[in-house]
Amino acid sequence: MADPLADIDRALLGQVFEQSISxxxxxxxxxxxxxxxxxxxxxxLEDGPDLVANPTFAVTxxxxxxxxxxxxxxxxxxxxDAGKDVEIGVHVRPGDVLTGVSTLHDIxxxxxxxxKLTFLVLRLVVENQRGEMVAVIDQKMMFR
Amino acid sequence: xxxxRDEPASIADxxxxxxxxxxxxxxxxxxxxxxxxxxxxxxxxxxxDEGGQQDGxxxxxxxxxxxxxxxxxxxxxxxxxxxxxxxxxxxxxxVRPAVAMxxxxxxxxxxxxxxxxxxxxxxxxxxxxxxRLVTGTGTVFVAL
Numbered sequence: 001m002a003d004p005l006a007d008i009d010r011a012l013l014g015q016v017f018e019q020s021i022s023x024x025x026x027x028x029x030x031x032x033x034x035x036x037x038x039x040x041x042x043x044x045l046e047d048g049p050d051l052v053a054n055p056t057f058a059v060t061x062x063x064x065x066x067x068x069x070x071x072x073x074x075x076x077x078x079x080x081d082a083g084k085d086v087e088i089g090v091h092v093r094p095g096d097v098l099t100g101v102s103t104l105h106d107i108x109x110x111x112x113x114x115x116k117l118t119f120l121v122l123r124l125v126v127e128n129q130r131g132e133m134v135a136v137i138d139q140k141m142m143f144r
Numbered sequence: 145x146x147x148x149r150d151e152p153a154s155i156a157d158x159x160x161x162x163x164x165x166x167x168x169x170x171x172x173x174x175x176x177x178x179x180x181x182x183x184x185x186x187x188x189x190x191x192x193d194e195g196g197q198q199d200g201x202x203x204x205x206x207x208x209x210x211x212x213x214x215x216x217x218x219x220x221x222x223x224x225x226x227x228x229x230x231x232x233x234x235x236x237x238x239v240r241p242a243v244a245m246x247x248x249x250x251x252x253x254x255x256x257x258x259x260x261x262x263x264x265x266x267x268x269x270x271x272x273x274x275x276r277l278v279t280g281t282g283t284v285f286v287a288l
Contacts, residue, residue, distance in 0.1 A: 029182070032182045033182040033183065035178075035182075036175065036178045036179040036181075036182040036183070037179065037210070037213035037214075037216075037217065038169065038175070038213075038214070038217060039217065041220060041224070043225075054213060054216065055216050055228045055231075056209060056212050056213045056216050056231070059183055059185070059209040059212070060182065060183045060184050060185075061184070062184045080235075081208050081235055082234065082235060083208070083232065083233050083234040083235050083280075084208055084212060084231075084232070084233050085230070085231075085233075086212060086230065086231045086232070087229070087230050088227075088228055088229055088230065088231070
């Protein structure tokens with residue numbers, strides 16, 4: 001099978017293809033997300049001065065684009081979601097405004113018993129309004 | 145989500161090679177749907193069996209981000225009040241509703257850091273009959 005990533009211009013690597021900005025995060029959003037995660041830790045569930053968001057809350061940042069211009073938009077539906085790496089920074093608190101910057105971070109190949117696999121890594125860096133790192137999320141897509 | 149947690153114990157008592165207390169859980173279809181709404185990740189495959197089947201899947205599946213949240217809960221259960229710093233997950237099979245699962249982990253490294261200890265762990269989410277669904281790693285800082 002032809003490499004589905006062969007035509008992707010490697011010059012796209014590292015270039016920002018989307019910047020998304022959230023509305024101010026509310027306590028209700030944070031608590032709803034924590035409840036949906038099955039959390040029982042009061043830090044994430046009880047409204048008040050000590051409330052912080054679940055460490056994975058940055059994944060909730062709404063985005064419009066999933067791949068850069070020049071990459072077929074349906075590509076992510078043709079690959080397998082191979083995994084995610086999340087580096088977690090400062091806590092999200094009510095009132096925070098999150099900014100996410102998306103880049104095509106890496107394209108690499110691995111060869112195993114089943115043949116060649118190609119991986120595409122999309123990176124989302126999320127910061128708060130003070131420029132503090134909230135999360136760096138690498139999503140790995142795998143193509144046979 | 146129905147889940148059962150053992151009594152929390154301090155991760156500070158754990159050492160290289162020790163097991164984290166397992167987290168037993170079963171995701172209900174409604175809870176997966178609620179998660180994707182709260183995470184701004186709404187897609188038919190996450191909402192119903194019909195939606196999943198339209199995408200060629202066996203039925204409704206849970207998004208990978210929910211597996212990250214489960215790993216986060218597992219680490220926090222072992223280290224109440226600690227700071228989860230990194231989570232990596234490799235998706236090996238679909239996480240589906242109404243399947244009894246066990247999230248487990250083992251401490252693979254312990255380092256002294258300023259003001260505390262940094263624990264690295266191997267993590268796994270599997271069905272009760274031992275089918276591996278998600279494997280990964282986690283890093284958590286415990287202030288001492």
